[in-house]
Amino acid sequence: xxxxxxxxxxxxxxxxxxxxxxxxxxxxxxxxxxxxxxxxxxxxxxxxxxxxxxxxxxxxxxxxxxxxxxxxxxxxxxxxxxxxxxxxxxxxxxxxxxxxxxxxxxxxxxxxxxxxxxxxxxxxxxxxxxxxxxxxxxxxxxxxxxxxxxxxxxxxxxxxxxxxxxxxxxxxxxxxxxxxxxxxxxxxxxxxxxxxxxxxxxxxxxxxxxxxxxxxxxxxxxxxxxxxxxxxxxxxxxxxxxxxxxxxxxxxxxxxxxxxxxxxxxxxxxxxxxxxxxxxxxxxxxxxxxxxxxxxxxx
Amino acid sequence: xxxxxxxxxxxxxxxxxxxxxxxxxxxxxxxxxxxxxxxxxxxxxxxxxxxxxxxxxxxxxxxxxxxxxxxxxxxxxxxxxxxxxxxxxxxxxxxxxxxxxxxxxxxxxxxxxxxxxxxxxxxxxxxxxxxxxxxxxxxxxxxxxxxxxxxxxxxxxxxxxxxxxxxxxxxxxxxxxxxxxxxxxxxxxxxxxxxxxxxxxxxxxxxxxxxxxxxxxxxxxxxxxxxxxxxxxxxxxxxxxxxxxxxxxxxxxxxxxxxxxxxxxxxxxxxxxxxxxxxxxxxxxxxxxxxxxxxxxxxxxxxxxxxxxxxxxxxxxxxxxxxxxxxxxxxxxxxx
Amino acid sequence: xxxxxxxxxxxxxxxxxxxxxxxxxxxxxxxxxxxxxxxxxxxxxxxxxxxxxxxxxxxxxxxxxxxxxxxxxxxxxxxxxxxxxxxxxxxxxxxxxxxxxxxxxxxxxxxxxxxxxxxxxxxxxxxxxxxxxxxxxxxxxxxxxxxxxxxxxxxxxxxxxxxxxxxxxxxxxxxxxxxxxxxxxxxxxxxxxxxxxxxxxxxxxxxxxxxxxxxxxxxxxxxxxxxxxxxxxxxxxxxxxxxxxxxxxxxxxxxxxxxxxxxxxxxxxxxxxxxxxx
Numbered sequence: 086x087x088x089x090x091x092x093x094x095x096x097x098x099x100x101x102x103x104x105x106x107x108x109x110x111x112x113x114x115x116x117x118x119x120x121x122x123x124x125x126x127x128x129x130x131x132x133x134x135x136x137x138x139x140x141x142x143x144x145x146x147x148x149x150x151x152x153x154x155x156x157x158x159x160x161x162x163x164x165x166x167x168x169x170x171x172x173x174x175x176x177x178x179x180x181x182x183x184x185x186x187x188x189x190x191x192x193x194x195x196x197x198x199x200x201x202x203x204x205x206x207x208x209x210x211x212x213x214x215x216x217x218x219x220x221x222x223x224x225x226x227x228x229x230x231x232x233x234x235x236x237x238x239x240x241x242x243x244x245x246x247x248x249x250x251x252x253x254x255x256x257x258x259x260x261x262x263x264x265x266x267x268x269x270x271x272x273x274x275x276x277x278x279x280x281x282x283x284x285x286x287x288x289x290x291x292x293x294x295x296x297x298x299x300x301x302x303x304x305x306x307x308x309x310x311x312x313x314x315x316x317x318x319x320x321x322x323x324x325x326x327x328x329x330x331x332x333x334x335x336x337x338x339x340x341x342x343x344x345x346x347x348x349x350x351x352x353x354x355x356x357x358x359x360x361x362x363x364x365x366x367x368x369x370x371x372x373x374x375x376x377x378x379x380x381x382x383x384x
Numbered sequence: 385x386x387x388x389x390x391x392x393x394x395x396x397x398x399x400x401x402x403x404x405x406x407x408x409x410x411x412x413x414x415x416x417x418x419x420x421x422x423x424x425x426x427x428x429x430x431x432x433x434x435x436x437x438x439x440x441x442x443x444x445x446x447x448x449x450x451x452x453x454x455x456x457x458x459x460x461x462x463x464x465x466x467x468x469x470x471x472x473x474x475x476x477x478x479x480x481x482x483x484x485x486x487x488x489x490x491x492x493x494x495x496x497x498x499x500x501x502x503x504x505x506x507x508x509x510x511x512x513x514x515x516x517x518x519x520x521x522x523x524x525x526x527x528x529x530x531x532x533x534x535x536x537x538x539x540x541x542x543x544x545x546x547x548x549x550x551x552x553x554x555x556x557x558x559x560x561x562x563x564x565x566x567x568x569x570x571x572x573x574x575x576x577x578x579x580x581x582x583x584x585x586x587x588x589x590x591x592x593x594x595x596x597x598x599x600x601x602x603x604x605x606x607x608x609x610x611x612x613x614x615x616x617x618x619x620x621x622x623x624x625x626x627x628x629x630x631x632x633x634x635x636x637x638x639x640x641x642x643x644x645x646x647x648x649x650x651x652x653x654x655x656x657x658x659x660x661x662x663x664x665x666x667x668x669x670x671x672x673x674x675x676x677x678x679x680x681x682x683x684x685x686x687x688x689x690x691x692x693x694x695x696x697x698x699x700x701x702x703x704x705x706x707x708x709x710x711x712x713x714x715x716x717x718x719x720x
Numbered sequence: 721x722x723x724x725x726x727x728x729x730x731x732x733x734x735x736x737x738x739x740x741x742x743x744x745x746x747x748x749x750x751x752x753x754x755x756x757x758x759x760x761x762x763x764x765x766x767x768x769x770x771x772x773x774x775x776x777x778x779x780x781x782x783x784x785x786x787x788x789x790x791x792x793x794x795x796x797x798x799x800x801x802x803x804x805x806x807x808x809x810x811x812x813x814x815x816x817x818x819x820x821x822x823x824x825x826x827x828x829x830x831x832x833x834x835x836x837x838x839x840x841x842x843x844x845x846x847x848x849x850x851x852x853x854x855x856x857x858x859x860x861x862x863x864x865x866x867x868x869x870x871x872x873x874x875x876x877x878x879x880x881x882x883x884x885x886x887x888x889x890x891x892x893x894x895x896x897x898x899x900x901x902x903x904x905x906x907x908x909x910x911x912x913x914x915x916x917x918x919x920x921x922x923x924x925x926x927x928x929x930x931x932x933x934x935x936x937x938x939x940x941x942x943x944x945x946x947x948x949x950x951x952x953x954x955x956x957x958x959x960x961x962x963x964x965x966x967x968x969x970x971x972x973x974x975x976x977x978x979x980x981x982x983x984x985x986x987x988x989x990x991x992x993x994x995x996x997x998x
Contacts (some may be wrong), residue, residue, distance in 0.1 A: 118802050131843075210951050210967075307823045314929075350827070350828040457896075481895055534895075
């Protein structure tokens with residue numbers, strides 16, 4: 086007969102680390118914390134605060150006027166449109182790529198993973214340039230496109246293409262390690278219980294990776310709405326037509342309309358802050374989910 | 385070197401790990417701290433090593449107060465549960481680390497370091513593996529590297545935290561005997577933490593049984609096994625049956641080890657009727673699972689000879705009778 | 721490419737879609753760039769990539785990126801250490817803020833840093849009297865690249881620090897090592913592959929960075945013109961050949977860095993195995 090001991094919890098590791106006999110001496114802590122916080126204040130907090138202060142430097146009405154101005158509204162609309170196309174496209178691609186890479190073994194897999202990362206390694210300007218070389222007036226397909234009256238470069242399709250290129254890896258990168266870690270046991274169980282491939286994906290895989298997918302989409306969206314270099318090369322900067330919000334900010338800034346530029350920029354900064362908050366929230370949820378999974382594994 | 389812990393008290397937040405613990409370890413002794421997880425045994429070991437600071441109380445080495453001395457200066461060899469080997473260093477460099485970080489005046493020459501490390505690697509039977517990285521070793525080999533590394537600084541005390549906890553049972557038994565031999569060879573005062581009573585009873589000169597931050601009993605393996613000071617010690621050190629019995633001074637619960645239970649077909653006055661539910665005969669002894677008339681499940685342990693004689697069958701009704709047993713508080717210890 | 725070891729369906733279609741999408745969107749356009757630059761004559765190519773203006777642009781791009789990545793390696797290590805080891809009010813916010821350069825559009829970062837460091841800006845008005853000119857100088861380029869590179873170092877070092885068991889340091893201490901020795905011989909060697917990886921990631925990102933730099937750099941040819949900007953300038957002057965040649969050079973270097981970083985990460989992962997119980 087075994088006795089069930091009632092086990093008090095051992096002290097958590099973090100508490101041990103903080104309270105152990107080997108903690109850094111107070112002056113080291115103070116010094117390092119000071120250096121770190123000073124760096125963060127100078128390079129992160131101050132710029133973020135500046136955006137909002139500059140945005141309202143000419144008052145709330147000037148801020149409002151800069152935002153509802155027709156060109157600004159057109160830029161906002163275009164930015165939303167671009168995101169609305171490239172986010173779903175890349176999300177769908179990311180899920181497909183992660184499925185193929187995480188659930189199967191095949192030759193050349195690591196090469197494929199590296200290839201997916203390529204857009205992160207390429208300068209945004211070069212990313213724009215490759216599409217100019219393909220679709221521009223002097224490009225490979227340029228004459229043919231012109232003959233058929235299709236404009237890609239200096240038009241919305243080019244902007245969408247460049248943005249999609251730049252944001253291509255986000256979701257796949259997030260999902261591949263997550264799906265690899267989860268393995269295929271649950272999917273195999275589902276198949277053995279008679280589920281079809283699509284049912285398995287929808288009812289087993291997708292719920293398991295939904296947080297990671299959302300996480301990837303949040304980052305993807307932030308980059309898609311904020312991309313500047315690549316879009317700048319292919320857009321042609323036609324006011325009211327091919328200007329996204331970041332490009333509109335540039336034009337206003339170069340025309341010495343600082344307050345208006347910062348007003349539009351502040352909208353993008355709000356997007357950035359919202360992205361950070363969402364990201365943190367998702368990380369927190371994912372952390373708890375993986376803790377729960379581990380506990381289930383131990384039980 | 386002798387170790388003494390006086391009135392050690394330690395809390396982590398609102399969790400009390402140690403409650404005013406006193407313990408003395410004699411020179412050259414091999415002592416086991418035995419208890420379930422959360423009993424405070426590891427915390428006590430870490431406080432002795434200087435890796436944790438007590439809230440109250442003091443640690444004495446050879447009668448000299450070392451509480452304020454840092455882990456660095458205590459010259460204590462500590463073997464971690466998960467070894468904590470430096471993964472970017474070879475086995476040789478791991479063992480040499482303690483020598484290399486000495487102040488220049490006390491540091492042996494490179495030749496001296498080589499000689500000492502080689503000698504230690506021979507001692508732990510890893511002479512050929514000095515050039516490997518920890519990731520290229522098996523669990524048992526890592527364990528021995530950890531021990532060699534701790535011994536390299538010629539510690540005055542050797543402290544081991546669950547030294548065999550992460551190994552499979554075969555390797556465990558081999559290493560246990562090997563550690564005992566090393567201890568006898570080096571005669572260094574050693575304390576190890578374990579939750580495995582078999583390990584503690586087999587290896588240690590003396591066993592310290594702990595629970596809930598307190599020491600329940602200190603004694604030789606024979607003492608703690610045969611004369612447990614409390615119900616906790618009795619239950620922790622082996623399997624037990626609990627009977628509800630009627631003694632001279634009223635109803636009581638009696639604790640009986642399975643091998644102290646007689647099983648027979650003849651009725652006996654002190655016995656209880658029970659039905660055989662299962663017989664496990666594979667092994668050095670035979671374990672019999674029974675159910676009493678009161679519905680209690682009990683376990684008896686017979687020798688193979690007794691089993692052959694009795695030839696118990698499943699669902700057979702028999703009598704069980706404790707040869708010896710113990711009661712604990714509220715009534716005083718009582719033997720029948 | 722044959723899938724093995726799996727009963728799951730969908731390999732053909734997902735891999736097919738992946739390869740098709742990847743080829744159309746990424747591989748073919750990138751190959752087009754090399755094809756185009758290969759069609760330039762050797763002399764033409766060389767004239768574009770080795771002109772004094774181009775050389776000055778590479779020098780600035782690589783020099784400023786290197787300096788910025790070094791600054792980030794130092795401060796990023798401290799920041800990661802503080803975030804992992806210490807508990808202080810606002811730690812969560814600081815931790816989240818580290819990702820700001822990932823989330824904030826580069827153009828916004830660019831105009832903000834320029835506003836801060838310009839002559840009449842909050843920081844510029846104090847620095848310029850001291851003779852420290854940031855806006856419209858190579859220093860300004862470096863400052864912008866420091867901003868861009870922060871998260872790379874912190875986010876690669878942080879998980880490694882979190883993963884280091886406290887027992888490693890305790891083992892070093894019980895063997896008589898001082899805090900300094902423990903850091904130099906035990907902690908730093910464990911962290912340094914990650915630190916180098918973070919440095920390389922920040923460097924690679926900085927070399928191609930455009931949006932956050934063009935505002936603060938002032939864009940003076942031969943002085944504060946970065947390589948990506950030179951590509952844009954050539955394009956605006958309809959000099960496709962020149963733009964393509966410079967882009968090809970930049971691209972080859974980026975690919976080299978990507979491969980190097982992948983190698984570093986594999987090396988780091990290998991070294992992290994072992995050391996504790998199996």
